[in-house]
Amino acid sequence: MDSVTIDTTKIKPAKKKPETALEKLNDTGLINTLLAAREREGMILFSTVDQFINWGRFSSLWPVTSGLACCAIEMMAVTMAHHDLARFGMEAFRASPRQADLMFVAGTVTKRMAPRVKQLYEMMAEPKWVISIGSCANTGGPYIESYSVLKGVDNIIPVDVYVPGCPPRPEAWLYGIIQLREKIKSQGYGAKWGLNK
Amino acid sequence: MNAAEELKQAMPAAVVSTGMLIDKPLAIIKKEEILKAAGKVKEMGFDNLSVITGIDYRDRFEVIYNFFSYKKKENLVLKVVLDHEAPSVDSVASIWKVADWLERETYDLVGIKFTGHPNLVRILLPDGWNGHPLRKDYDMETEQFVTMGEDGEDIVSTDGSNLLRRR
Amino acid sequence: METDELLLNMGPVHPATHGVLRFKLRMDGEIIRDCEIVMGYLHRGTEKLGEMKTYLQFIPYTDRLDYLSAMPNNYAYVKAVEELADIEVPLRAEYIRVLTLELNRIINHLVFMGSLILDLGANTAIMWGFREREKALQLYEMLCGARMTFSYMRIGGVREDLPEGFIPKLNDFIKDMEKRIVDYEQLINGNEIFLLRMKNIGVINADEAINYGMTGPSLRGSGVNYDIRKLEPYSIYPDIDFKACVRKECDSYARYLVRMDEMKESLHILRQVADTMPAGDIITTQKYGIAPMTGAPSAVMTYFPRIFTPPVGEVYTRTEAPKGELGFYVVSDGTTKPYRVKIRSPSFCNLVALPKMIVGLKIPDLIAAFGTIDIVLGDVDR
Ligand code: SF4
Numbered sequence: 001m002d003s004v005t006i007d008t009t010k011i012k013p014a015k016k017k018p019e020t021a022l023e024k025l026n027d028t029g030l031i032n033t034l035l036a037a038r039e040r041e042g043m044i045l046f047s048t049v050d051q052f053i054n055w056g057r058f059s060s061l062w063p064v065t066s067g068l069a070c071c072a073i074e075m076m077a078v079t080m081a082h083h084d085l086a087r088f089g090m091e092a093f094r095a096s097p098r099q100a101d102l103m104f105v106a107g108t109v110t111k112r113m114a115p116r117v118k119q120l121y122e123m124m125a126e127p128k129w130v131i132s133i134g135s136c137a138n139t140g141g142p143y144i145e146s147y148s149v150l151k152g153v154d155n156i157i158p159v160d161v162y163v164p165g166c167p168p169r170p171e172a173w174l175y176g177i178i179q180l181r182e183k184i185k186s187q188g189y190g191a192k193w194g195l196n197k
Numbered sequence: 198m199n200a201a202e203e204l205k206q207a208m209p210a211a212v213v214s215t216g217m218l219i220d221k222p223l224a225i226i227k228k229e230e231i232l233k234a235a236g237k238v239k240e241m242g243f244d245n246l247s248v249i250t251g252i253d254y255r256d257r258f259e260v261i262y263n264f265f266s267y268k269k270k271e272n273l274v275l276k277v278v279l280d281h282e283a284p285s286v287d288s289v290a291s292i293w294k295v296a297d298w299l300e301r302e303t304y305d306l307v308g309i310k311f312t313g314h315p316n317l318v319r320i321l322l323p324d325g326w327n328g329h330p331l332r333k334d335y336d337m338e339t340e341q342f343v344t345m346g347e348d349g350e351d352i353v354s355t356d357g358s359n360l361l362r363r364r
Numbered sequence: 365m366e367t368d369e370l371l372l373n374m375g376p377v378h379p380a381t382h383g384v385l386r387f388k389l390r391m392d393g394e395i396i397r398d399c400e401i402v403m404g405y406l407h408r409g410t411e412k413l414g415e416m417k418t419y420l421q422f423i424p425y426t427d428r429l430d431y432l433s434a435m436p437n438n439y440a441y442v443k444a445v446e447e448l449a450d451i452e453v454p455l456r457a458e459y460i461r462v463l464t465l466e467l468n469r470i471i472n473h474l475v476f477m478g479s480l481i482l483d484l485g486a487n488t489a490i491m492w493g494f495r496e497r498e499k500a501l502q503l504y505e506m507l508c509g510a511r512m513t514f515s516y517m518r519i520g521g522v523r524e525d526l527p528e529g530f531i532p533k534l535n536d537f538i539k540d541m542e543k544r545i546v547d548y549e550q551l552i553n554g555n556e557i558f559l560l561r562m563k564n565i566g567v568i569n570a571d572e573a574i575n576y577g578m579t580g581p582s583l584r585g586s587g588v589n590y591d592i593r594k595l596e597p598y599s600i601y602p603d604i605d606f607k608a609c610v611r612k613e614c615d616s617y618a619r620y621l622v623r624m625d626e627m628k629e630s631l632h633i634l635r636q637v638a639d640t641m642p643a644g645d646i647i648t649t650q651k652y653g654i655a656p657m658t659g660a661p662s663a664v665m666t667y668f669p670r671i672f673t674p675p676v677g678e679v680y681t682r683t684e685a686p687k688g689e690l691g692f693y694v695v696s697d698g699t700t701k702p703y704r705v706k707i708r709s710p711s712f713c714n715l716v717a718l719p720k721m722i723v724g725l726k727i728p729d730l731i732a733a734f735g736t737i738d739i740v741l742g743d744v745d746r
Contacts (some may be wrong), residue, residue: 066377068384069406069742070431070512073475077511081495095379112323113384113405114360115345116376142424145335145416146409147330148322155361167512219679244574247682250693250707261693263708267574267588269593274680278552295577298716306411312475321404329633330412331704349373 050188055140057144060089064100068107071134071167075106083170088177098125108136108143109150121157131176132159135166200273207237221272225293228277232287242266242296243273251307253332258284285310306331323351343346376405383741385461391396394726398718406745412563418671419445427443427513430743432475435468436685438517444681444692446520449674455519456644458600465636466630467609471500472686473623480735484561489552496544499537507532521647531638538631545627550602562617566733576717580688581626582737585619587612592684606633619736671700687738707746711739
């Protein structure tokens with residue numbers, strides 16, 4: 001718990017309406033529980049299991065490196081300094097699907113690539129999420145009439161968040177990522193296995 | 198005198214006719230003579246084979262070779278007309294290395310056979326794909342799916358049931 | 365000692381293949397004995413779609429061929445159609461076109477530099493490259509609202525006029541970029557490790573390079589003094605002062621240097637174009653055009669017809685795209701849709717030479733040599 005750098009001696013449990021930034025932080029969600037635990041000298045932590053596990057999950061999603069087409073260039077732009085994906089704790093792109101829990105399907109999924117994408121997804125360990133980026137991955141996009149393009153990646157793997165655009169702007173990516181975080185937050189941690197909803 | 202007429206003078210038996218393609222000299226070559234004509238073209242200083250195009254005209258196929266000479270800064274276009282039933286023409290891959298892939302691509306998408314090619318297999322579409330997409334009579338209705346075999350090679354079928362989630 | 369040969373598969377999902385390309389390598393210990401390239405994992409059937417769309421509808425598809433340099437693709441296609449239909453383009457439109465083309469060349473080479481050095485294992489250059497790329501993209505956003513897929517060129521001109529305040533911003537960018545290129549060179553060019561990885565690696569001599577169909581900066585790195593902008597001048601390039609950047613060393617390092625030099629040359633061109641931008645129409649009013657609407661709110665209203673039919677014929681045009689010779693072979697049968705569109709893509713033809721370059725070297729050298737021929741899979745597979 002020593003890594004929490006907020007000076008907790010100044011924090012009182014919020015009774016009145018929170019005003020300062022610190023009070024507001026104190027008033028919300030998990031950080032409150034953590035700080036309360038800190039006050040009790042780090043011995044006890046009160047939280048729901050869902051809240052705690054989901055906090056761990058959404059705070060540091062590790063995507064697998066798999067660019068498919070044009071949208072992958074925007075993926076690079078999102079990770080670079082200007083848009084800075086590191087803010088979401090997910091700049092660690094993994095070259096191996098075994099170490100990743102998020103997959104960006106960024107680009108056109110052709111018929112020939114489809115089994116590979118599917119295999120990549122199957123190689124990832126649970127829990128795992130998929131964000132489908134760009135019209136191509138969503139529906140086939142501009143290539144929907146083509147003979148060699150799969151009409152939407154959700155035909156082969158389940159998708160959590162769809163981001164439209166051709167290519168989506170980096171801001172849209174970030175919005176999509178925030179949506180996924182919301183989704184993870186609101187899920188029961190066992191939802192992926194059908195335990196609770 | 199442009200390059201196409203030069204070629205005609207050198208090989209009157211091989212050149213059917215000459216003309217212009219907008220601003221580029223064009224020579225129509227007899228199908229059997231293309232390898233010899235290509236050798237001559239190379240001798241004439243056309244060192245760059247830009248592109249090989251195959252076109253399906255419903256009653257015939259045309260294969261078009263675009264050349265460029267870095268030394269003389271000239272263009273030359275050769276054209277071969279093939280019949281529609283079994284289009285095949287000699288490969289020029291022995292003269293230009295780049296022709297290897299260009300011919301494979303033309304074979305893959307248009308379905309023209311290049312005899313004497315060292316390795317004439319599909320390049321963009323997986324082996325076993327049915328039909329040549331750039332032909333005018335290609336069947337766009339039937340969907341073909343690719344799955345992966347044990348050793349990672351592609352298997353083409355019209356049945357996507359072990360790939361698709363629902364159907 | 366006798367060793368067994370090992371068959372090694374690399375890709376199609378591999379961080380160093382710039383997309384979905386697959387190598388089948390036959391290895392003898394560390395040494396590559398043979399390299400077979402398997403592609404087609406991004407084959408989207410663009411040429412077939414060309415036959416199904418009208419001439420104007422096909423422009424967005426050209427963006428998505430080489431998505432790092434969409435403008436030159438746009439341009440190559442509209443140039444082919446213009447030549448086919450014999451359309452004259454107003455001078456201002458040509459200036460705007462050259463401006464966007466050269467800006468895109470810079471963007472392309474920035475990404476090239478970044479990803480090459482990322483492949484070699486260093487992170488700084490890609491951060492720097494994308495920082496400047498972002499600035500250039502902001503210029504494009506001012507111009508046409510898109511970041512990567514512009515569809516800005518139109519047959520007979522361009523879609524929109526330069527917005528207010530564009531030229532001053534461009535001048536700022538040029539000034540900034542000049543300093544940055546010096547930074548890059550200081551960072552990269554003298555780096556021991558970089559030199560060891562690049563010098564005398566992936567050597568291909570001039571005759572072989574031509575025979576293997578290499579074009580563009582990769583060919584100029586082999587000492588062939590050629591540039592289609594010089595040999596077959598198009599647009600306003602004859603009036604502009606620039607030189608073709610050539611290096612004699614034939615190795616990976618030479619190919620890298622050519623691109624760095626080209627960035628400077630492009631800045632030089634940009635400066636000239638920005639200084640001498642003429643006034644006038646941005647889209648043709650001739651022959652196929654309708655007369656400009658007086659008092660129209662924007663240039664888009666005074667428009668080239670959406671459905672137009674060029675005369676029967678066929679044409680092949682080549683242009684100097686950032687990656688090499690980009691050609692379009694367009695056949696018209698006198699209807700509203702092209703009969704056949706053939707794309708001669710530079711990446712596809714440059715890739716032919718790769719096995720030749722790397723046989724006898726090691727896998728890390730494959731990555732280095734592969735990075736310097738600068739391909740994009742959308743362009744290879746189409
Ligand atoms: S959605 Fe558009 S930008 Fe993205 S991969 Fe498809 S064509 Fe390219």
